[in-house]
Amino acid sequence: MMFQPVLPLGGFAGWSFLTRTMDSQKGAYAKSPEVAREVKYFEENIGKVKTAEDLVSDRTLLKVALGAFGLSDDIDNKYFIRKVLEDGTLTDDALANKLSDKRYLKLSQAFGFGDYPVPSTGLSDFGSKITTAFKERQFEAAVGNQNENFRLAMGIDRDLAEIANKDLKEDTLWFTVMGNPPLRKVFETAFNLPTSFGSLDLDKQLATFKDKAQAAFGDSGIKQFATPEKQEDLTRLFLLRADVQALNVDTGGSQIALTLLQNMSNGRSGLF
Incomplete structure (x- = not known):
């Protein structure tokens, strides 16, 4: 069973409790079987990804990648995400530069598919950087399932x-x-x-x-x-x-x- 954050109170009092217990709750959440399995899979396999098509074709890799940037709702928008990644960020007409939501820009910059001959996926520490952000965002999402305002505050x-x-x-x-x-x-x-x-x-x-x-x-x-x-x-x-x-x-x-x-x-x- 997925670890559920403990939020006994709402309002600012509940927020104060969450901030006091944040580190221990995040640690427990990161060790939950589903999160640990997805993190392990991403770190072991992201180095094999050479193109945006490779990434969007693997649902687990895509889930972690999108989750790291707070874009989990786009998991089924494969063509759109592929376009964002392949266009890169170096030209004014790149899709990520046209979108008002700059999380897509950060996603494209991080992976570098459209910006460099060799994407960032080949870097030795790339997988751990993305999974660290993924665990952070997933914990926020779990908090948000109980209290959306706390998720936004985080x-x-x-x-x-x-x-x-x-x-x-x-x-x-x-x-x-x-x-x-x-x-x-x-x-x-x-x-x-x-x-x-x-x-x-x-x-x-x-x-x-x-x-x-x-x-x-x-x-x-x-x-x-x-x-x-x-x-x-x-x-x-x-x-x-x-x-x-x-x-x-x-x-x-x-x-x-x-x-x-x-x-x-x-x-x-x-x-x-």
Whole structure:
């Protein structure tokens, strides 16, 4: 039986428990038979893969490859994934460069089928790098099966920190976040934006994100999230907003929602 993460509580209290027990739970999950079997298979066989066709033709290899980049839902979109991989990333018209979801770009860059004469699959440490990411993402998916908000929160310190540390202009960093569906969901929820927000002009979306960030955190940029303190502030705000939205409070319950947010802010006056 697959190991199931232990999540006795929801909300920020449940998140605090998960973070305290994260290392031990991840270790136990990685040792579960199915995950261990898939990791072993990938590391033993990925070196034999020379083309994108080789990869998509082996379902287990493809499962691990996609899972490492949070793209598990594309397991049956073989033609699409093959095209992403074969096009590479070095030309403007490559499919990965045209897609707003930049996880495909990272996938194509990592494997290198369309970028180099010899793909990365031939590197001695390539298999272990991919399986390490796979185990991380699979644990997140297992958490998400019980609490989707926790899964999204787990990506903040990894994905957002990576973006925040890039030497790019703030607007470019925001567009990168906007092109990452999980992170975008975190910010949309934290800022209490409507579901129709994504249909606005991109420049209007950017301006709104920056205004909301300034109001919530005292800084309109993404680079502030390079620090663990600001990551925690965002995580707290995201989880509290998600809880309030889940309550679907009406006008009569608005004071309850306000009290919940105030009590859980722990004195962080800049958050709300």
